[in-house]
Amino acid sequence: MAPDRIAFGKKTLGNRLKHLKAAPEPCSRLAVAGWQRVLESTVSHVSGSQTMPSNKRLEDLKVFISNRDSRCDACNEALGRHAWIRLEGDGRAICLACADLDHLVFLPSGDAALTRRTRKHSRLSAVVLKWSRARQRYERQGLLVEDKALTQAELECAADAKTRAARREQAAERRAELDQAYIERFASRARELYPGCPEGREQEIAEHACRKYSGRVGRSAAAKALDDDALRLAVMAHIRHAETPYDDLLVRGVERGEARERVSNQAAAVLEEWQRGAGPSTPSTTDP
Numbered sequence: 001m002a003p004d005r006i007a008f009g010k011k012t013l014g015n016r017l018k019h020l021k022a023a024p025e026p027c028s029r030l031a032v033a034g035w036q037r038v039l040e041s042t043v044s045h046v047s048g049s050q051t052m053p054s055n056k057r058l059e060d061l062k063v064f065i066s067n068r069d070s071r072c073d074a075c076n077e078a079l080g081r082h083a084w085i086r087l088e089g090d091g092r093a094i095c096l097a098c099a100d101l102d103h104l105v106f107l108p109s110g111d112a113a114l115t116r117r118t119r120k121h122s123r124l125s126a127v128v129l130k131w132s133r134a135r136q137r138y139e140r141q142g143l144l145v146e147d148k149a150l151t152q153a154e155l156e157c158a159a160d161a162k163t164r165a166a167r168r169e170q171a172a173e174r175r176a177e178l179d180q181a182y183i184e185r186f187a188s189r190a191r192e193l194y195p196g197c198p199e200g201r202e203q204e205i206a207e208h209a210c211r212k213y214s215g216r217v218g219r220s221a222a223a224k225a226l227d228d229d230a231l232r233l234a235v236m237a238h239i240r241h242a243e244t245p246y247d248d249l250l251v252r253g254v255e256r257g258e259a260r261e262r263v264s265n266q267a268a269a270v271l272e273e274w275q276r277g278a279g280p281s282t283p284s285t286t287d288p
Contacts, residue, residue, distance in 0.1 A: 061126035062086070063101065063144060066093075067133075074098035084128070096144075101126055104144035113164060114157050115143060122149035183210050186234075189226045194235055194274040201238065209234035236271055243270045 063086055070083040073092035079085065086099040096102040104126065107118055119125055122145040129138040157164075187206035191197065197205075240246045244263035250256065 061101075061124075063096070063099075063126045063128050064138075065128065065130040065141065067131055072098055086126075101144060103146075105147045105150055106142055107145050107150055108142040109140055111157075114153055117153035117156050118145050118150050119143065121152050122146040179210070183207055185226065186210055186231070190231055190235060193228060193231055194271075195277040196274040197235070201242075205234055205238045208238065232271075235274070236267060239267045239270045239274075243267065 063084055066079075066081065066083045066085055069081055070079040070085055070093060071077065072079060072085070072095040074094045075098055077095060079095055084096055085093045086096065086101065087093055096104075101124075104124065106128065107115060109115065122143075124146060126144040128141040128144060130141050131137075132139045183203075183206045186209065187202040190202040190205055194202075240260070240263060244266045246259055246263045246267075249259035249262060254262070
């Protein structure tokens, strides 16, 4: 907040207090007390906002891996392609030796525990970035860190490697248990909504729709809430593949949209049968 605005705010509240103190009883005491608290909290807030937190981390040093021939603007040495350079404030590109970073060692990305511990022990570090032409952005490659810090972090990681591995295994088992429980709930709800579904099909539908990282409807927030519309989409997708010639049409080169249109009436009829609780239908192999 600007100093002039701070002064203005304090002056306004101070004047308000003087006015209220001159007001008749009994309301003035409550009003004065209330405005006094406002003034105190405002001054406290403004004072705190002017102080930078002492534990705020400075911006990381950055080192770039160039994609073209480079030359150091400090020592004029040709660095060639894929050189590691540091960009200074005036836009100059300098080599690691001129940037006083050549004594650091490279730690590639990939091991989160090792990276975290090395960074904690290394007084000086720099993030290494490289331009990705495919993604059109700079991507992190790793860190430049002090050699002794890396050695210390490696010793720490080796000391508790078994413990961390056991924790990861327990977490993976827990995720698998939760995922299996979700699939069972999904299948149970599908059976409730579509009692005419052939025996065992609800499990097939659930396992297919809820497969992790598939991006299918079963992984959506609505499906996880067992929303009826989300389950209908999952059941309809299964019917389309298992109860209609949809796949045969795709094999023959029919466009996906047209193939869906051709089997839409048949798929809707099967869905209605399953929803009413009619007996299981037999797979169709004829082109409607």
